[in-house]
Amino acid sequence: MVERLNAQTISSDALDAQLRACVHCGLCLNSCPTYLLTGDEVHGPRGRLVLMANVVGKDAALDAGDFSRESIDACLGCRNCETVCPSGVSYGHLLEETRARLGPAPGQTNALLAWVLDHVLAHPRRLALAAMLGGFTRRWAAGLVPARWRSMLQALPARPATWPRRHGLAASGDPSHDQALLLGCAQWVYTPEVARATAALVTAAGGIPYAPTSQGCCGALSHHNGSVSVARERAADTVDAFAQAGCVVVPSAGCSAHLKTAVPELLANDPARSAEAQRLAGVTADVVEWLHGRRDRLRFRVGDPVRVLYHPPCHHSHAQGIRNEPLELLAMVPGVTVVQADRPELCCGSAGSYSLQRPREARAIRDAKLESMEQTRFDLLVTANPGCELFLHQGLREQGVQVPVMHLVTFLADRLDS
Amino acid sequence: MTRPSSPLPASARRDLVAILGEDAVFDDAVHRKIYDSDGYALDGVTPDAVVLPRTAVQLQQVVKWCVRHGVPYAARGAGTGLSGGCLTLGGGIQIGTSRLRRIVEVNEVDRLAVVEPGVVNLQLSQAVAHLGLQFAPDPSSQAACTIGGNFAENSGGPHTLKHGVTLPHILGATVVQPDGELAVWGGRSQPGPGVDLLGLGVGSEGTLGIAVELTVRLVPTPESVATFLAVFETEADAAHAVSGLIARAIVPAAMELIDRVMLRAVEEAFSFGFPLDAGAVLIVEVDGSARDLKHERPVVRDVLNEFGAREVREASSAEERTHLWRARKHAFGAIGRMSPNYATQDGVVPRGRVPHIVASIAQAAKRHDVVIGTVIHAGDGNIHPCVLFDERDDAQVDRALAACKDILERCLELDGSPTGEHGIGMEKREFMPLLFGPADLALMTDLRDALEPTGLCNPHKILPGASPCGELRVAGRQVAL
Ligand SMILES: Cc1cc2nc3c(=O)[nH]c(=O)nc-3n(C[C@H](O)[C@H](O)[C@H](O)COP(=O)(O)OP(=O)(O)OC[C@H]3O[C@@H](n4cnc5c(N)ncnc54)[C@H](O)[C@@H]3O)c2cc1C
Ligand code: SF4
Ligand code: SF4
Secondary structure: HHHHHOOOOOOHHHHHHHHHHHOOOOOOHHHHHHHHHHOOOHHHHHHHHHHHHHHOOOOOOOOOOOHHHHHOOOOOOOHHHHHOOOOOOOHHHHHHHHHHOOOOOOOHHHHHHHHHHHHHHOHHHHHHHHHHHHHHHHOHHHHOHHHHHHHHOOOOOOOOOEEEEEEEOOOOOOOOOEEEEEOOHHHHHHHHHHHHHHHHHHHHHOOOOOOOOOOOOOOOOHHHHHOOHHEEEEEEEHHHHOOOOOOOEEHHHHHHHHHHHHHHHOOOOOOOOHHHHHHHHHHHHEHHHHHHHHHHHOEOOOOOEEEEEOOOOOHHOOOOOOOHHHHHEEEEEEEEOEEEEOOOOOOOOOOOOOHOOHHHHHHHHHHHHHHHHHOOOOEEEEEEOHHHHHHHHHHHHHHHOOOEEEHHHHHHHHHHOO | OOOOOOOHHHHHHHHHHHHHHHHHEEHHHHHHHHHOOOOOOOOOOOOOEEEEOOHHHHHHHHHHHHHHHHEEEEEEEEOOOOOOOOOOOOOOEEEEEOOOOOOOEEEEEEEEEEEEEEEHHHHHHHHHHOEEEEOOOOOOOOOOOOHHHHHHHHEEEEEHHHHOHHHHHHHEEEEEEOOEEEEHHHHHOOOOHHHHHHHHHHHOOOOOOEEEEEEOEEEOOOOEEEEEEEEOOHHHHHHHHHHHHHHHHOOOEEEEEEEHHHHHHHOOOOOHOOOOOOOOEEEEEEEOOOOHHHHHHHHHHHHHHHOOOEEEEEEEOOHHHHHHHHHHHOHHHHHHOOEEEEEEEEEEOHHHHHHHHHHHHHHHHOOOOOOOOEEEEEOOOOOEEEEEOOEEEEHHHHHHHHHHHHHHHHHOOOOOEEEOOOOOOOOOHHHHHOOOOOHHHHHHHHHHHHOOOOEEEEEOOOOOOOOOHHHHHHHHHHHHO
């Protein structure tokens, strides 16, 4: 425990000062999917902030056990509460600090998951192998798996995994001009078309994409999970892999958010890398943001009329303030009508590794999301984060709905006027 | 009479779990800590337990159990209240309505909705927006507070200037009375003959029973709306403009004054583009038919200019208007960026005396050497001064409290009241003898005792008198008041 508590990245005083920004007004309650699900303030942002003060803050008065652990673990980290908070409480940051101090959730399933996040996910090839094996096991040998791990197996994406390919992308480029792509981990393995589409769109917008070979997972998932030391290693590897890149384009909302804010913080005390991490954060753009900035160079062909329901990832809306850009890009495509679900800003339940860790809650939150979509007719579900894409896809399939689900770039690239 | 808070005895827990199920009865340290306060408190009152019923029947059974076992209880909506109304002073059980959030019926023809008490104010307005209807009371906390809480506090909001506070918008309520029996107050139309129990219930701060279903009036959303932002060099000029507008027989839908300190906080939070060098701004909204507006628009502009507005801007789109109101409504929260603690007060003066109270607030700030940011529902003279302080500095705390007291007493001197819409709850009981004579208070006490003979339904609130030891904490709570 002592060792874990040392994993914090800021002092207790600094944490305390940030906690004080919460004036207990409760305006965030209704923005919180876990509060909406349970009606219990222990699972709402205001309650969690009280707990943070009482478990890891300076006046720690409560035990870090039972309900407090449960309350923090059950948080999606979606940061919708942060978007609506008038008092400027940095909820996401406070959550990461708290999780760092508490360490990964206890329990065998969680330990396995942490191990997977830390040691398999970080290596796209290992992940591909594991995912293929997992898919096989689910299909043919689920009965052999201990019951407590079966839910995790069921939570595997409904899509088959593929071997990570480079799609003909160069390994290096001109730092002053070209765009280095971060291809991600799960995304690269489960939705390989996203890498292809990103390359096509960047090219169409006048860029020259390349993909540094030594890249792996950026560590966002381990970080969300409270594995600070692993997250720090991934951050260091990522910074090394992209050293000198003049522009990093990231087709996953979770990864772009991580590169922009968490990586510099994680490496703040790494003398060899802190400056480079800062610089890289400054030249990192989410693919949607980057394309939006160059949208006048994009031409889309006329296609069949289609109603596209766009689901905004929390890592866009709440972590990076990217809100209108995806809608505006979609609206450029002839024949597209963009629609949104009721309360689009609510998380779909995927939330990093949440859907693997807490499948029951994640599914309930996803069901609420899917229900809110039922009110609207749509032919296609588009989003911009691999987690949301895979999780929503799985949810729709389970309900027997055959609507295609895809990443925004996949859709846009398909409609490019060539 | 009172007892310290403690977790439930095993038998009580068993009974309550039998009624509600395991996942709705909480008496662990974490729940008791988190539910120990509402919208403001940093310090609070620890409940013995929190229960979260899923149906009205369950809620009623819990009340019956409390009556049978002599356990006090209080209803809790979203806990955004600002006077400790939902806290169980002297121990007891908090009964949350957060799982009772169904909209049971929307009737377009009768223009009403039947809702469970935990339905969130804004959720209702959004659900009926496609019919061109809305629930008119719009407290600044509307994104979170519940209709049950609005009913209990008779809440107001910026737009209740024209449409009236909650009272006229509640048509009927099904209430679990303090004795545990169900009563129906009012109905589905305007009040009929007989004693107006509903009128008594609205604003009774949960002391006369718990509403388990409410029938509320829906009003049409106005055909046209014009929202002006007028910038003034001084707060006094802005305050005089308020009287000027009313003297012209214009009833704006809303009229809000924001002073310089608040402007800075709000600007920091929302980057609206408020001029930071202004003494105050007034937000004036008029609504009605397109024809009404054609007439009122120029009048509003003229009056604002006449009273010395340096600049009058009109919101050019619905988005701009929404953004402006969002900025205004989140002013309390935004002030949290400027100071570790603040005390928001809630006083009322006759609207003609807004300029007087504005001057008095400035004096109080000066006399006690504190920073005060103020927003005012100017149309109905409801002032919300926020006194900033740092609770870690005792001297500052004392000065802040003294300033609060000065301002509220000044409201009374100006023939106003020390609370407009946040309720008396436990915070302001000591002001009641200043507001009412002994005979009035005795009558109120008799009335309450007749309707609430058990002494268990949100006891020790509103009326002064025998208070439990819990009051010891009131001094502590006022820090955060
Ligand atoms: C930032 C902020 C801004 C605010 N702005 C305004 C404003 O503009 N105007 C205004 O009037 N108020 C305002 N308030 C105060 C508060 O939001 C209102 O009083 C609101 O109506 C309380 O609703 P709630 O659901 O949070 O109730 P709670 O705080 O949970 O409870 C308030 C009282 O209602 C009782 N109660 C709750 N549910 C029931 C029920 N079903 N039956 C009987 N009694 C019940 C409780 O026992 C308690 O006494 C503001 C608060 C905050 C934090
Ligand atoms: S986090 Fe923000 S919105 Fe939520 S209670 Fe605290 S100050 Fe209010
Ligand atoms: S991050 Fe999301 S789940 Fe967590 S408290 Fe905030 S709104 Fe709720």
